[in-house]
Amino acid sequence: MSSLMGSIFKGAAATAPATTAASTLSILRMGSPALRLASRPWSKDDIVSGTTRGLVRDMTATMHSSEGVGLAAPQVGINKQLVIVHLPADSDLPNLQPVPLMVLFNPKLTVHRPQDKIAMSESCLSVPGLVGKVWRHRYVRVEYVDTEGNDRRLEASGFIAAMLQHEIDHLHAKLFIDHVKPGDLYFHDEFMQYGADDFVDEGTLHILQ
Numbered sequence: 001m002s003s004l005m006g007s008i009f010k011g012a013a014a015t016a017p018a019t020t021a022a023s024t025l026s027i028l029r030m031g032s033p034a035l036r037l038a039s040r041p042w043s044k045d046d047i048v049s050g051t052t053r054g055l056v057r058d059m060t061a062t063m064h065s066s067e068g069v070g071l072a073a074p075q076v077g078i079n080k081q082l083v084i085v086h087l088p089a090d091s092d093l094p095n096l097q098p099v100p101l102m103v104l105f106n107p108k109l110t111v112h113r114p115q116d117k118i119a120m121s122e123s124c125l126s127v128p129g130l131v132g133k134v135w136r137h138r139y140v141r142v143e144y145v146d147t148e149g150n151d152r153r154l155e156a157s158g159f160i161a162a163m164l165q166h167e168i169d170h171l172h173a174k175l176f177i178d179h180v181k182p183g184d185l186y187f188h189d190e191f192m193q194y195g196a197d198d199f200v201d202e203g204t205l206h207i208l209q
């Protein structure tokens with residue numbers, strides 16, 4: 001079994017649902033100070049406000065138009081704890097369990113079986129053109145608040161667990177390149193030519209409540 005997966009986070013999404021009256025936001029790139037600031041939690045009153053619903057709508061449209069599978073609020077200049085993920089059934093990662101559009105406020109990630117890790121090939125909309133090998137925990141649990149202000153929990157494994165770790169890292173001022181060892185960072189074109197293989201670690205997602 002290879003340690004690197006053939007597809008990477010950016011560009012894994014396929015045709016996305018149309019979003020009504022949404023704006024596309026500018027995505028900050030590596031070097032922007034906002035990407036290196038820790039994010040603040042939301043109050044439940046703010047989560048259910050019309051302004052926040054508009055932000056979620058715009059972030060979703062931005063993620064889809066950028067062909068990403070995840071986006072964190074700091075990437076659009078909002079240093080608050082919010083991530084959005086979506087891996088549609090018609091993505092170019094057919095071996096993976098689809099992930100419905102999920103909006104996670106104030107996510108708190110805990111690791112299950114911390115000794116069990118997987119190597120993933122990651123890219124990021126905020127670090128265009130680069131791919132890096134990152135070791136991620138295979139099993140995670142996440143507590144979060146949904147768009148209606150309800151407390152929720154989920155468990156994830158494999159690619160989906162890595163995707164959540166990648167996005168939640170943004171809330172703690174981290175980029176995937178912070179986890180990459182010397183010699184494990186590539187330009188995208190060279191990675192696809194020399195470094196990619198066909199392995200994708202199959203992931204699972206379970207919404208517990």
